Amino acid sequence: MIYLILSILISSSIFVIFKLFDKYQINTFQAIVINYFVAFSCGFFFYGNGATISEISQKPWIVGAVILGFLFIAIFIVMARTAQQNGLSVASVSGKMSVVIPVVFAVIVYKEQLSILKIIGIILALVAVYLTTVKKGGGSFDRKKLLFPALLFVGSGIIDTTIKHIEKTSVVDGETPIFSAAIFSCAAVIGIVIITLRRDFKITGKTILGGIALGIPNFYSIIFLLKALRPDQLGDSSTVFPINNVAIVMLSTIFGILFFKEKLILKNWIGIGIAILSIVLIAISAQQL
Template identity: 55%
Template sequence: MIYLLLSIASSCVIFVVFKLFARFKVNTLQAIVFNYLTASTLGVLLYEGPFTTSSIPQQDWFSSAVALGFLFILIFNLMAITTQRSGLSVVSVATKMSVVIPILFGIFYYKESLGVLKASGIIIALIAVYLASVTSKEGIPFKKTNLIFPALVFLGSGIIDTSIKYIEEKYLSEGDLPIFLTTVFGTAGIVGLLIIGSQLLRKRFTFKVKNILAGICLGIPNYGSMYFLVKALRNDAFDSSTIFTINNVGIVMISTLIGITLFTEKLHLKNWIGIALAVISIILVSLS
């Protein structure tokens, strides 16, 4: 349970750092790229075995890690497009609701138990995530053609979580986790550097030191959220569907409360109902 709590805490720190980006006018793309490079470096530092770059491509999980790295940076760009075209609320809901994909994967692929308490808790959790995440209208006109972007964010985010569980179960040994995450984050960072390079060639690049510092501040909790989530998934006391439900709902609930206390965000009645339902869903899923 301690790893699950640490994963939730790390993800909430990510929320706080992202909030501070706007306040300090940080270039999000540059910070995201340096975040991936920081997280990748952490993996190298935490790896206890002998480290040689030539041995990494020989690992069974290498191609999956590279694919995940590409998916990370792709989903980030899709989230940016969705925010511009449909609003931040739509991105938040699409990302959080994607938890249904790894939950269903755990239940049907791994044949995890689904009693009345867990089923009720999962349904209530999805309702809670929606109500806590959705905000008032942001003045962006609705267009059917824009629905593809939140749909892709939903699908991509769900695939990432599902893939992490599958790879952890099938390929990763206990000691491989840091170097696996290094490969995932390193791939995303390299792709991000290529994007920045293209901006530099088109003279659309303005470099500032604060973007590197912001990336470092983001990279540490980002690595932690992934590292502790995988460690939590290895705990036989809970099914993966239970872990993903509690992790996702816990992040939504705590980050929403942080938004109120630290950033004086105003919540609507539906947001408060969402928080209350989040507590109920965690209790039900835990008891199951």
């Protein structure tokens, strides 16, 4: 449970960092690309155990790492476009409600059990994500603008599902950091290609600092999530992902109140309460199985 808690705390802090990017007018996309290089460096240089690029390229999970690297950067672009066209509330709901995809996959493929208590908890989690992110007069789904929210929903779900599948089938004990580093390196390379195509080469010192500030927690958020998915931990993805997603939304909302004086409407407070209840129910159901 400790790894899941650490993943939630660090992942929630990333939203604070993005808020600071806006406040200090940091080029977000450039900082994201730098963050991937920093995250790759954390894994390769501190946890690589002398592994060479040649050795890493022979790992059974390398193809999955390349696919995830592409998805990481692609879904970020989709997320930005969704927020631009549909609003932040729609972007948040689309991304976090994707938890149903890895849960359904786990039940069908891995035969993970869903008790009545866990089903109720997952349904409440989805309700909580919506209520916590909705804003007064804020974004609602426009049928004419469903493409990017739909892509964000599907893409986020595929990322979570792929991470769990590769962790379960290919990543052995001790390889989690270097596997994560490989994902980030692939995302960094793709990011450089995009920057080159955009000819967006003017990088400031504060953008570099922002990328470093984002890269370190980004790396460890993945590390701790992967560790939480290990069989000797919670392991059950139908438990881990709902708790992880709804807790991140809830905690990010609280951070917004504490650090940025964001105002909540009644629905948001109800959502936080339901989120806490859903986490409790899912955690209890995990102990019963």
